[in-house]
Amino acid sequence: GMVLPVVLRLHKTIIHQIALTILLVFVFVHKTNYYVSDRIRDTIIGALVAIIIHIIIVPPNYVKEARRTLTQFGIDLGQLFKKAAYWVNNNCEFVEGENLIDDTTNLLQELHQVEKEFEKAEKSLRLNPFGRNKKQQLKQNEQFLFQLKHGYTYISGVLTTFNDWSETNSLPTVDRQKWAVQLQVLGEYVTKQANQNLENGAINKSSLDLLDLSSIPLQIRIPPELESHRHQLSLYNDTLKLIDKLETK
Structure with a gap:
């Protein structure tokens, strides 16, 4: 999971978040079988909310x-x-x-x-x-x-x-x-x-x-x-x- 973002030379913040996600999956996947799907769903929702905020509500303007x-x-x-x-x-x-x-x-x-x-x-x-x-x-x-x-x-x-x-x-x-x-x-x-x-x-x-x-x-x-x-x-x-x-x- 960490090889791909490193090879693609993504921003270090993205790499940190991927590492955190992998760690959380390892920790919580044994406690609930739905954690992975919940994590993916929450990520998609968060990304959509961020896009809406930056495009419609508070668009970046330099x-x-x-x-x-x-x-x-x-x-x-x-x-x-x-x-x-x-x-x-x-x-x-x-x-x-x-x-x-x-x-x-x-x-x-x-x-x-x-x-x-x-x-x-x-x-x-x-x-x-x-x-x-x-x-x-x-x-x-x-x-x-x-x-x-x-x-x-x-x-x-x-x-x-x-x-x-x-x-x-x-x-x-x-x-x-x-x-x-x-x-x-x-x-x-x-x-x-x-x-x-x-x-x-x-x-x-x-x-x-x-x-x-x-x-x-x-x-x-x-x-x-x-x-x-x-x-x-x-x-x-x-x-x-x-x-x-x-x-x-």
Whole structure:
């Protein structure tokens, strides 16, 4: 009786209950011939009652927890943007840059936790017949999470770029100030969206455009003659950074 649940790698709580059932059968089967059938009947009744309670009366709902972790991630991401703006404005000091890299690593772990919470929330709503509104809220928050992922990817990349740029001693003060303003604006926008998510319980469709340039003024302009080459320059820089990392021993 114990071999099967161990082979199937069931949860340890289930294995404990199976072991207890086997022990009780050994103890009481000699006193009553109906104990085994009674035990099976009670188990089935208990399972049915638990299913009814969890599906109809008190269905599990992890959407609120998923939204809470998402909001905290958005706030922390906005703070990272603001810290990066301060760092760029202060000539990209090495020590502050190392602290930002640590913050980026911690934020990635936080992002993984948010994704786990969303997966758990989605599973909790599969058998919930009354969770249609919750599913809609979860879907809207998933869209916001998708956009925050892009925000995280962006800030992770530009931190490395600014660090490399500052080491060349060719980062003009005017450009540093403009980029600092740009990062500050992005950070404030992300933080505002996260706080709105916390207050409203769900993101409004009209506020889902995280990178809407009508709401986020673009501070940086490149020379017109480079406009047609911006994609090639971006790919060149990203490839150059990758090769540099691969060559690092």
